[in-house]
Amino acid sequence: MTSPTPPAEPAHADRTYRSGAGLVSGALLILLVGWIGGDAVVQGKGWVPWMALAALLMVIPLIVAFTLRPAVFADKERLRIRNPFRTVVLPWTDVSTVRAAYSSEVFTHSGEKYQLWAVPVSLRERKRAARKAGQQAHDDPYGRTSVHADVRDSQARAAAADRTVEDLRELAEGATARKEPSTVTASVRWAYEVIAPAAVGAVLLVVLLAIG
Template sequence: MTSPTPPSEPTYADRTFRSPAGLVGGALLLLLICWIGGDAAFRGEGRVPWLALAGLLTVIPLVVAFTLRPVVFAGERRIRIRNPFRTITLPWTEVADVRAGYSSELFTQDGTKYQLWAVPVSLRQRKKVARQQSRQSMDDPYRRTSVTADVRDTKARVAAADQAVVDLRELSERAGDKPVEGDPVTSVRWAYEVIAPAVVGAVLLIVLGALG
């Protein structure tokens, strides 16, 4: 008689952090670039179509890299940071801190710093939140419930980037600092699928410009 198979450990889907404004802005910018570049490529004369195609090959990967590509995947045992030109994978045991100053940054145990492009810091949003907190404190100087404050809207008091940093810290603390057998290793991979087309397009632009 065979023994029953022990249940596998539960798995948890990665939490995703990215900038909605970056996604919308990137999509609109790509539409504008494709419209202008495509029009020049189809209707241009002489070297204009080639210049347009080389320009598209250069600009489109860069726009994608800085707007659509950045994302942070935070799972139970690791964090994966996809920046414009690199993808960094770290186990939580290697993460020392996550901070949001003028930009969102992750620090490893050995002092290495990685910027979180997917979590942009908005100083304007911070000032707005600070003004809201100031008005609420004036409404309720003795820290009682204000008649104008919405007590259900707790996250409205924290800027989006700061809330993302708080969530990432909680995930890091939940994972603990003791390595477990089978933990993912730290890896850094360059995004050649973005870099190569942009470099080729730039070289073509230089060659076409030199040919006059």
């Protein structure tokens, strides 16, 4: 009797990083702009409905680009950065460092820099996290921990952008430690699905304003 074939090992899933505030604000802005623009289309006279349609065609893709589109996807082989107008794919072997100062950024060994739009840095959140860390150090200057303490507590107290950057650094260091040749090729692709409708809407709006 043959033994059953073991199931194939699942592929390493992407870690996905997005801005919750960006998603919420983007959805609200689309609803607001859609309501105002739709009202202008229905109630407007003369060229107004056409101008409203052109404005919607221009504005909605831009809202999507800056709020809903940004995301960072990472697995054990590559980093994929989806910014408003570009998608950048980098093998970890090309990544020099990831840092979060006033914005989150990735640097390559060749000196190129890419901003992570999906990982915004909140200075207010960072200051709040620093105050919490300082308060704990004041309450327990010897660094003692109880049996209920979380060993990841220092990372949990960090700002969200700093936690994300630390995760990305760990993935980069893991790829470097394995010293395996990467099958991923670095690439940059422009988001024409966002740029094209926004550009068409802008051109139409200018033409309608000129002839109206």
